[in-house]
Amino acid sequence: MATFFDTHFSLLATLVKIPVVLVVLLTVVAYAVWLERKVVARIQSRWGPYLVGPHGLLQPVADGLKIFFKEDFFVAEADRFVYLLAPFLTLSIALLPIAVIPFGESFTFRGHTVNLQIANPDVGLLFIFAVTSLGVYGIVLAGWSSNSKYPLFGGLRSSAQMISYELSLGMAIIGVLMLSGTLSLHGIVDQQRGFWKLDGLPAFLPHWNVFVQPVGFLVYIISAVAETNRLPFDLPEGESEIVAGFHTEYTSFKFASFYIGEYTNMVTVSCLATLLFFGGWLGPSFGPVPVRVLLSVFWFGLKVLSFLFVYIWIRGTIPRFRYDQLMSFGWKFLVPLSLLNILVTGLVVTWQNA
């Protein structure tokens, strides 16, 4: 039995990790909705969900049940295959990137190294970008296949918006890549261990990339909001202009797929911001190995939660952009700024290596 355990260890570990990560992710997504409703309610001086469970904590369960028992409606003139494919595509593409996100310190278990990550490809970061670049199809196809005016507008808007902001999103992180010299997410986090050495000051500033890449971080976080179609960039579904945009004609579980997909994307970009700019799972840690590992997962979770909170905060604070403002902001401000950031970072890196 021991030999079977040893030879198939990585397979067994992966089989354990997949369901655990999936369940945790979907729970976080469900409670992100609850958190959003609570925080936005607080910003607007309301109570938010309060009746189901203490402080409305069981509201996600109630919402899930409600959505499940809704009539599964089909639009008569819709393109049935694509109409069904779109929510399915959105959900599955949203769930994929989590596979390469590391969420804690590696440790050894009976002589085997365990990475707290489902898969660790060398091009982990590019994998995430490849998968998320396909995410736009779900929205575009939903808009097209509904065979209705407003969804079509939503689909058109989203395709233009997501291509534009993907550009600045990708270029914002190039500064980080130049500093770390690797595309592996594990490697990028390992580079941020320790503290910045400042002359005449005690080492108090963590060796996080955000302190040397503030512009890159700013561009990343703005583009990430636009990529996930969140307020103030939620033009594809802007309800005051085009009813509900691409998901106007969707009900029941097909609608829920879009909803879950959007919040999962939020979690993904928050994880990525944590890993690239805020040292991932690194933080104060002490004690024996199990405690250290748990602490690293705790720090990672805390950082991701803070980003989710910032997301919701932005949503509650800033009104929606106009469409032409959105496009010119992306192309005339964010893209040049990220190019400048690449140029400056490149010069500094070359100067330091010389």
Added chain:
Amino acid sequence: MVIIFYLVAALAILAALNVILQRTPVYSALSLIVVLCALAVVYLLLDAQFMAVIQVIVYAGAIMVLFVLVIMLLNAGREEPVDRSRLARWLGVPLIVALLAEMLFVIWRQFPPASTTSAVGVDGGPSAIGHLLFESYVLPFEVTSILILVAVVGAVVLAKKQV
């Protein structure tokens, strides 16, 4: 590995056939996306991780989005078959066969079945490709980028409203 290759290759060929045979333009575009993703998996099997990922980002993620956008903007429905020219009807199939035979012949001569040439063991990671691109092939690389820039400027000039 071999089983995965045959599955993916079959998928790519079937999807490519569907691109041509499909009468609804959106379905053709979707099939083309499937072809591109299947090719990315083939790259992965050849240990060319970087190429696989870039294939998905550039072709499936950016260029095809543009295709789908244009199809949606034109609101193209089903294509009606037009009267094909008599020349195409008689010469079409022989020409396809000739082209296929030509391609097979070239591949056969390049990689005879006896010598199992494989790309396994070659580093297909980003740093290897970066070294090749910016050291050995830096001139073609830069010339290509200028070519693309010229095309972009040309497109803007053509599409611009006359002032």
